[in-house]
Amino acid sequence: MxxxxxxxxxxxxxxxxxxxxxxxxxxxxxxxxxxxxxxxxxxxxxxxxxxxxxxxxxxxxxxxxxxxxxxxxxxxxxxxxxxxxxxxxxxxxxxxxxxxxxxxxxxxxxxxxxxxxxxxxxxxxxxxxxxxxxxxxxxxxxxxxxxxxxVEPAAVGMHAAMEGGARLGKKIVILGAGCIGLMTLQGCKSLGATDIVVVDVMPKRLEMAKELGASAVINGMEEDTISRCKELVGELGADIVFETAGSQITAKQAPQIVARGGRIMIVGTIPGEVPIDFLKINREVTIQTVFRYANNYPMTIDAIASGKFDxxxxxxxxxxxxxxxxxxxxxxxxxxxxxxxxxxxxxxx
Missing domain, CATH: 3.90.180.10 (Medium-chain alcohol dehydrogenases, catalytic domain)
Known part of the structure; x- marks a missing residue:
């Protein structure tokens, strides 16, 4: 050996x-x-x-x-x-x-x-x-x-979805379609959510998001992310916005997209300081960071084995x-x- x-x-x-x-x-x-x-x-x-x-x-x-x-x-x-x-x-x-x-x-x-x-x-x-x-x-x-x-990155997505309260009937926007964004998409779907918009700037990632069950995708390089999100989820905004890109740009977009009483879940690791316009979220919006996972491995393994999580x-x-x-x-x-x-x-x- x-x-x-x-x-x-x-x-x-x-x-x-x-x-x-x-x-x-x-x-x-x-x-x-x-x-x-x-x-x-x-x-x-x-x-x-x-x-x-x-x-x-x-x-x-x-x-x-x-x-x-x-x-x-x-x-x-x-x-x-x-x-x-x-x-x-x-x-x-x-x-x-x-x-x-x-x-x-x-x-x-x-x-x-x-x-x-x-x-x-x-x-x-x-x-x-x-x-x-x-x-x-x-x-x-x-x-x-x-x-x-x-299972490890999938557990990150599952933990984020659970902490964000993803479930059937929730309107969800995921900013970023890298590995963790796509895992978060699948975590939300495994919890019953069906109305999920995914935003990215790379076509291959957006194609994968569609294959994995996103209800709509937005290319942030070709479309205005905020206005297009409002068109898709409604003028009131999304119930849950997941920032998974680890980008200051998407972190600044999240408050423009979330609904009153909604949640912004910061899943990505964002470098530096990000200014927040609190006038955009002073209607009982929750901003929560997400760090790795806890007690999520068994359920994530089951989700993958059952075919709910690809x-x-x-x-x-x-x-x-x-x-x-x-x-x-x-x-x-x-x-x-x-x-x-x-x-x-x-x-x-």
Missing amino acids: KNTEAILVVPGTMEIKDAPVPVPKDDEIMLKVEYVGICGSDVHGFESGPFIPPKDPNQKIGLGHECAGTVVQVGSKVTKFKPGDRVNIEPGVPCGKCKYCLEGHYNICPDVDFMATQPNYRGALTNYLCHPENFTYKLPENMSTMEGAL VKSMVTHVYDYQDVQKAFEESVHCKKDIIKGVIKIEDAE
Whole structure:
């Protein structure tokens, strides 16, 4: 058994290096990684380094946190899994002791150990990794490990939809049709919503939104987003507006689109300050940020396995592990063509 890991040597350069084979603790499983999704945060890390730079300049930086594979070994106290089980992992391990964890909001635990970021910066782009049993999930027989790797971004969309109150009868606008926007679309649909308008500037993404069930799409480069949204959802505006693009432009548009008493859900990571015209939302509009997910993996796995949530169709590019540098370079430079890229991890030679 041999292990390797893809390391961010400097921004813009990934290298695959030999690594020790990890040994699972008593409460951990050891996973043979098969697929890793490329997240927008990974792409940012590749371009500019981690969102939160490590204190130690010599800290080894791994990328990737969306992964699935097969259990090859279990710790002495593990009871839910055995070698050969196909699983995925929830990449954030909270402390389990703070007020947020005890209240069930472990996604905002200040001491969470989340893969590819602080405190350990360990990435999923490796042959083998260890992970706690409590944050590992068995995949149904009809679900591939590639689909299992995409449960993580799907859970982001599901969590956003649930927090926003998506359901039948709600008029919804989603600003941004990247991976998370499309996952949010599917999360809303799985909760019963049918009147969903999706806005983006890339035709390929808008085509995918239509395939995945958007009732209408708007190309923000060709149409006036605000007036066109009002035409589609009604002059009063949308009950829920999801900002998933992580853009100041779309964040400024959201208050122009939301209805009185509606909700603006900030799902994207928006850089810098965004001025808000409170006169546009001073009729009991709620603005809420969304951070990752909490307690959403089981329902998201069920939604994918049942066919309510289609993650497989979103995969436009599959890269070999040895081509990890190419995978990230294309993720940076070919955004108009890539909806979701994944990396297939082969055995170490």
